[in-house]
Amino acid sequence: MNEDDDNEMEPINRELSSTTNNSSNKSLLTAIYEILKVNPNILECSVNGFDPGSLNNPSSRAFERAQRIVRTMTKQICNLVSPSNPSFKSTMMDKKMTIEASMQKFTKNVSDLIFLGNRNTRIIVQSVLVSSFERKFIQTFLSKETDRYIGTENEVRAKAKSLMGKVQFTSLRKVFQVLKRGRGVPKHNYTYRIDSTKLSTAITFLQESRCVKPGVTRDVRIAGNTFKNMPVYERGGKNIESINEAYNNTFAEGERVGRDIFVELTQLLTKKSESKAGLSTYYINLRNSASIFIYFSLLRVKTFRSCPVYVRSITNH
Numbered sequence: 001m002n003e004d005d006d007n008e009m010e011p012i013n014r015e016l017s018s019t020t021n022n023s024s025n026k027s028l029l030t031a032i033y034e035i036l037k038v039n040p041n042i043l044e045c046s047v048n049g050f051d052p053g054s055l056n057n058p059s060s061r062a063f064e065r066a067q068r069i070v071r072t073m074t075k076q077i078c079n080l081v082s083p084s085n086p087s088f089k090s091t092m093m094d095k096k097m098t099i100e101a102s103m104q105k106f107t108k109n110v111s112d113l114i115f116l117g118n119r120n121t122r123i124i125v126q127s128v129l130v131s132s133f134e135r136k137f138i139q140t141f142l143s144k145e146t147d148r149y150i151g152t153e154n155e156v157r158a159k160a161k162s163l164m165g166k167v168q169f170t171s172l173r174k175v176f177q178v179l180k181r182g183r184g185v186p187k188h189n190y191t192y193r194i195d196s197t198k199l200s201t202a203i204t205f206l207q208e209s210r211c212v213k214p215g216v217t218r219d220v221r222i223a224g225n226t227f228k229n230m231p232v233y234e235r236g237g238k239n240i241e242s243i244n245e246a247y248n249n250t251f252a253e254g255e256r257v258g259r260d261i262f263v264e265l266t267q268l269l270t271k272k273s274e275s276k277a278g279l280s281t282y283y284i285n286l287r288n289s290a291s292i293f294i295y296f297s298l299l300r301v302k303t304f305r306s307c308p309v310y311v312r313s314i315t316n317h
Contacts, residue, residue, distance in 0.1 A: 111145035
């Protein structure tokens with residue numbers, strides 16, 4: 001600032017200083033308004049200004065009044081600083097609009113990372129969101145952001161990633177705590193639950209359509225559970241694809257498991273072999289059990305006949 005500028009401001013300084021000595025806050029603001037040629041009637045504030053506590057809430061009436069006072073003064077000062085350059089005033093007064101535009105760009109970038117980013121990127125951004133806002137707010141935010149993808153190739157993906165359930169919300173909060181400790185994104189456990197009814201239907205189909213292999217059992221492990229001494233069934237010379245096709249033709253889509261699950265079940269419960277014509281081991285075991293039963297029955301009768309009571313009863317007769 002040069003010497004000429006100081007001389008130009010001296011009248012304003014002298015005029016202001018003559019009214020500010022021993023004056024209240026409202027008196028000072030009134031003097032400034034008069035200098036700026038603004039109607040002082042809009043100064044809706046107490047003598048000593050606004051209470052600090054009343055300005056903590058941006059939606060309060062006191063905050064709106066204080067904001068209007070500052071805006072009016074800023075507008076007039078901009079007119080004095082650069083009366084022939086309206087863009088300067090527009091830039092200064094539209095600071096709020098600039099912030100809002102930046103926030104819109106920020107929310108767009110956040111939603112793009114959630115909807116289009118890879119797994120680690122999406123989880124990191126989501127964990128920050130759930131640690132900063134309530135779940136209902138996040139649900140509303142993501143729902144509105146999906147509108148930008150309607151009609152695009154990412155519409156389905158965006159709608160799928162916009163869901164935020166209670167379990168996911170809680171899980172992401174735990175992930176955020178892990179990230180705060182300097183660790184990476186936890187690995188996902190890809191175990192999933194199969195409908196027990198569908199699983200039972202698939203097993204029953206294999207049991208009823210395949211021949212059991214006589215005298216053979218084995219332990220089967222399904223979804224982390226071990227089933228011991230399970231009977232083994234034979235595919236009868238058919239491949240798994242043909243068995244799966246027959247299974248699909250037997251049950252409706254909503255009643256059967258997927259192909260991969262069915263193939264895994266078939267591999268666990270069946271063998272590729274085919275039964276040969278011959279004597280069944282079950283028949284041999286039955287004949288053997290019958291022989292053992294007859295032997296012990298005869299032994300029991302022999303023992304009973306040697307009993308003294310039995311001998312006396314025969315003599316009396």
